[in-house]
Amino acid sequence: MNLCGMSAHALRDGIAARRFSAEDVVRAFLDRIAAHDGRVHAFLEVHDTEAIAEARRLDEEIARGSEPGPLAGIPIAVKDNICVRGRGTSCASRILSGYAPPYDATVIEKLRAAGAVVLGKTNMDEFAMGSSTENSGFGATRNPWSLEHVPGGSSGGSAAAVALGLAPVALGSDTGGSVRQPGAFCGVAAMKPTYGTVSRRGLIAFASSLDQIGPLGRDVQDCLNLYNVLCGPDPRDATSAPGGHEVPEGALLQGVRGLRVGVPWDWLGEGLHADVEAALGRSVEALRQAGALVGEVSLLDPSYAIAAYYIIATAEASANLARYDGVRYGASARGAEDPAGLYTGTRSEGFGAEVRRRIVLGTYVLSAGYYDAYYLRAQKARRLIRDDFERAFAMADVLLLPTAPTPAFRIGEKTGDPLAMYLSDIFTVPLNLYAGCGINVPAGLSADELPIGMQLLAPRFGEAALFRAAQCLESRLGTLGLAPEPAET
Amino acid sequence: MAITRDDVRHTAALARLALSPEEESAFLLELNKILGYVEKIRELDLAGIEPMTHGHAGTGSLRDDAALDGLSQEEALRGAPETDEGHFVVPQVVRPEE
Numbered sequence: 001m002n003l004c005g006m007s008a009h010a011l012r013d014g015i016a017a018r019r020f021s022a023e024d025v026v027r028a029f030l031d032r033i034a035a036h037d038g039r040v041h042a043f044l045e046v047h048d049t050e051a052i053a054e055a056r057r058l059d060e061e062i063a064r065g066s067e068p069g070p071l072a073g074i075p076i077a078v079k080d081n082i083c084v085r086g087r088g089t090s091c092a093s094r095i096l097s098g099y100a101p102p103y104d105a106t107v108i109e110k111l112r113a114a115g116a117v118v119l120g121k122t123n124m125d126e127f128a129m130g131s132s133t134e135n136s137g138f139g140a141t142r143n144p145w146s147l148e149h150v151p152g153g154s155s156g157g158s159a160a161a162v163a164l165g166l167a168p169v170a171l172g173s174d175t176g177g178s179v180r181q182p183g184a185f186c187g188v189a190a191m192k193p194t195y196g197t198v199s200r201r202g203l204i205a206f207a208s209s210l211d212q213i214g215p216l217g218r219d220v221q222d223c224l225n226l227y228n229v230l231c232g233p234d235p236r237d238a239t240s241a242p243g244g245h246e247v248p249e250g251a252l253l254q255g256v257r258g259l260r261v262g263v264p265w266d267w268l269g270e271g272l273h274a275d276v277e278a279a280l281g282r283s284v285e286a287l288r289q290a291g292a293l294v295g296e297v298s299l300l301d302p303s304y305a306i307a308a309y310y311i312i313a314t315a316e317a318s319a320n321l322a323r324y325d326g327v328r329y330g331a332s333a334r335g336a337e338d339p340a341g342l343y344t345g346t347r348s349e350g351f352g353a354e355v356r357r358r359i360v361l362g363t364y365v366l367s368a369g370y371y372d373a374y375y376l377r378a379q380k381a382r383r384l385i386r387d388d389f390e391r392a393f394a395m396a397d398v399l400l401l402p403t404a405p406t407p408a409f410r411i412g413e414k415t416g417d418p419l420a421m422y423l424s425d426i427f428t429v430p431l432n433l434y435a436g437c438g439i440n441v442p443a444g445l446s447a448d449e450l451p452i453g454m455q456l457l458a459p460r461f462g463e464a465a466l467f468r469a470a471q472c473l474e475s476r477l478g479t480l481g482l483a484p485e486p487a488e489t
Numbered sequence: 490m491a492i493t494r495d496d497v498r499h500t501a502a503l504a505r506l507a508l509s510p511e512e513e514s515a516f517l518l519e520l521n522k523i524l525g526y527v528e529k530i531r532e533l534d535l536a537g538i539e540p541m542t543h544g545h546a547g548t549g550s551l552r553d554d555a556a557l558d559g560l561s562q563e564e565a566l567r568g569a570p571e572t573d574e575g576h577f578v579v580p581q582v583v584r585p586e587e
Contacts, residue, residue, distance in 0.1 A: 102564040195544035209544040235552035239543070242550050307527040318504060325505075327577050332570035336580050343505040356506055360497065361520055363504040374527070379540030381530045386541060419522050435544040 003028040004165035005482050008074045008222045011168055015062070015073040022055040022062070022073030026117055029075045033119070033166045036485060040142045040151075042161040044080050045088050046120035051075065054117045069115030070229060076111060077167035079158050080121040081128055082213065083202040084108055091204050092136040093126045095350025096330045105202020106234045107171065107213055114229045119167050122157030126352045127321065128178055128206045130154050131424045134415055135354045142411070143185060144483035145450055149408040152182030155216070159186035162216050163451075165482045169217040169226055175206050176309055177403075177428025179214040183440035184403035184453020187480040189470070190216040191223045194460045195435035196241030198227075199234035207316035208239070210309075210432045219479050220470045221252060223439065227463065241461075251464045252471040256290045259469060262297030262396030267427070273406040275446040280402055283443055283454045286476035287400065287469065297392045297399060305385055305430035310422060311365050311378035312433070318362030324350060357418065382433045389434040393459040398469045401427055403440045403453035427455060436460050441473045442480045451480055492520050 003011065003025050015022050030048050037043050055073060062068050078084060081091040083101035085108075090096040108118065125135035133141040133156025141156045143149040144164040151160040155172025159182035162170050172179040174192035183190020192214045203213055215226035224247060234240040263284065268277070288294050326332035326346030333345025351359070365374035392399065404427060414421040431438045436459050443454040454473060458466035497517050501508050508516060562575055571578040 099568055102560050102567060209542070233550065235550075238551055239545050240550060241545060303526075303529055304533060307529040310523060311527055311530075322504075326570065327579055329568035330570075334570060338580050339582055340505065342580050344507050347505050348507040351506070353512075356501075356508070356512075357516060357519060359504045359506060360500050360516060361523060364492065364496065364500045364520070367500060367503065376540055377530050377535060378527075379542060380535040380538040381533055383538050383541035384533060384535065418519050419526055422523070432544075 004032045006168065007218045008071070008168040009225060012070070012072060012074055016068050018062070022058040022117070023052060025073050026051050026055040026075050026119070029119060029167060036164060037166060039147060040144050040160050040164060041139055042122055042141055042157040042164070042166055043077070043120045044090065044092065044123050044138055044157070047087060047118055051117050051119055058115055058117070069113065070225060071111065072115030074116045074169060075119040075167055076116045077119050077122045077158055077161040077170040078108070079124055079155050079170070079172045081124060081173055081204040081206075082107065082171055083204070084118055084121065088121060089204070090137070091127045092124045092138055093350065093352065093355065094137040094331060095324050095346070097137070099330050101202070103202065106199035106236065107230050108202065110229055122155070122161055122170060124157055125154035126355050127204070127317070128154040128173055128175055129317070129354050129358055131177070131181060131421050132409070132414065133157060133182070134411065135352060137352055140411060143408050145187065146408070148410055149450060150185065150411055152185030152404075152408060154178040154182075156182045158216050159183050159188055159190065162186070162188045162218060163483045169215060169222050172214055172216055173203055174212050174214050174432065175210045175313060176432050177425045179216060180403050180428050180438055180440040180453070180455060181425060183216055184455070185408040185451065187442045187451030187453070187483065188216050188218060189220050189223045189439065189441060189474070190214065191227060191439040192431065192437060193227060193231060194241070194245070194437040194463065196239055197231045197245045197461070197463070199237040199240050201234055201237040205320040207313040208320065209316060210313060220439070220441065220467060220474045224249065224252065224467050245461060245463065247464045247467055251467050254468050256287060256292040256469055256472045259292045259398065259465065260396045261287050261292045261294045261469065262392060262399045263294065264299045264399060264401055265296050266298055267302055267401060271405050272402070273446070276402045276406060276452055279443040279452045279454060282477065283400060283473055286473060290472045290476065292469070292472070294400070295396070297396050299392055299430070300385060300388045302426050302430050304381060305433055306422060306426055308378040308381040308385065309429045309433060310361070311374050312382060314358045314362030315366050315375050316362070318359045318366065321355070321359055354418070385430060386434045389430070389436060390459070393462070397458070397465045398462070399457040401455055401457075403427060403455040407446045407448065407450035407452055431457050437463050437466050439466055439470045441470050441477070443473070443477050445480070492517065492524055
């Protein structure tokens with residue numbers, strides 16, 4: 001039995017029915033990581049000893065007859081910006097090299113309580129700043145479908161791990177598309193929940209008004225199950241939304257008859273890859289055949305969202321990353337003459353080029369004389385974008401568009417041109433400004449055998465409609481299965 | 490509104506970052522390209538629009554003002570590069586006048 005090719009819900013059922021044990025499952029994934037991760041470099045750390053011990057403990061509980069949790073025995077890969085107590089949590093940055101948080105993030109507490117087993121920490125763009133996982137301080141991750149291509153980013157390690165069957169499910173974080181875009185490039189289901197539904201306590205901050213933790217899985221059902229475990233108010237996160245936001249599993253069986261699906265055709269002009277355009281056509285057709293009412297919606301040009309985003313996100317980042325000063329944790333330029341020398345030495349050595357670029361940009365747009373021209377204006381534009389989405393969602397229950405304009409690009413293709421890299425997120429960034437929810441659903445392969453992803457967007461707290469539409473799309477387009485095992489090159 | 494080399498140097502210093510001359514040149518080019526792009530938002534009519542300052546809909550949610558257990562001093566200091574008798578160690582801040 002190929003345990004590593006199974007979905008998390010199938011694994012969970014098999015463990016609960018004692019067809020195999022949690023330890024069998026965890027060992028199967030650890031073996032596969034040992035065999036294949038060297039070529040894709042999805043993981044920064046693998047927690048083999050703890051994972052096996054935890055799986056044995058769960059097996060004993062199940063043998064004693066206690067009710068296994070909704071994720072009992074499910075191994076999960078965790079993006080390296082989410083705190084796991086006592087283990088390396090570096091945000092793929094040298095400035096946090098060797099840092100081990102003294103507490104678990106709320107999402108990790110919830111996963112453990114549901115019986116999930118943390119397999120290890122996955123690679124990412126440093127501090128989640130990037131769209132290709134090439135900005136890692138510890139080496140790039142490669143796309144399992146083609147080692148010459150990027151896996152997307154910033155949650156590229158998590159997406160590559162799920163695509164190659166190194167983990168059945170994973171956590172990522174999405175500030176401007178960092179869960180959905182790598183999901184598209186690696187061919188896995190990947191969801192960004194509504195801002196506030198999932199606690200951010202223990203997610204190391206990049207841009208606090210945009211950051212959101214989200215699940216990646218081999219299918220929509222796995223994303224739903226994970227979302228239901230992760231969501232809910234957290235008294236220790238003042239931005240978490242009150243009330244319950246779980247989506248009943250039955251939503252997946254409801255179908256889309258009568259659901260209003262809007263396609264922002266204005267966005268989909270030049271620059272759209274022909275294979276992506278064809279996949280969009282197939283997706284529209286699939287939803288229509290299932291009874292959805294597909295029409296056109298008009299939305300503000302997304303280049304305004306990119307402009308507002310790169311002001312707001314860098315401004316927030318410049319403030320959030322001020323804490324890395326070499327005093328309390330992480331790398332430290334010891335031996336400096338004075339405090340300013342300690343801070344400057346630590347930060348200049350510890351941060352990579354993209355992080356420094358964004359800190360300088362963020363500091364600039366917040367500085368005296370430029371605040372009104374940039375930051376304040378961007379915040380006003382953000383409200384305009386939000387109102388624009390709300391108008392669109394008055395006419396449509398969900399929106400459908402590609403997750404990215406092209407399939408995965410080549411390693412090195414955009415590293416010399418930050419603006420070109422930023423524009424690869426043009427279809428994902430607007431949702432974060434609005435603060436709604438979205439999901440990437442795989443939609444077949446390009447002629448070059450690279451995954452293509454379709455994106456569904458829904459209003460704030462519109463997860464039920466989002467999952468309904470996603471399940472319909474998946475059942476008609478099919479999942480991709482595991483990426484082919486990468487050959488030695 | 491182009492950013493100058495002095496702006497780059499000054500802003501980096503504010504953010505406690507030291508840039509090499511090569512980096513200064515690269516950042517100058519890249520930041521001007523990015524700022525040139527974000528100038529787009531000037532095309533929007535934003536008169537009378539309130540800035541959106543956060544991601545959530547309301548005012549955020551505050552928990553009851555009750556004391557909870559936090560980290561112990563030992564746990565809080567465990568990640569520090571250098572400690573002394575329960576304190577973080579920093580370079581000397583105030584120097585005697587010479």
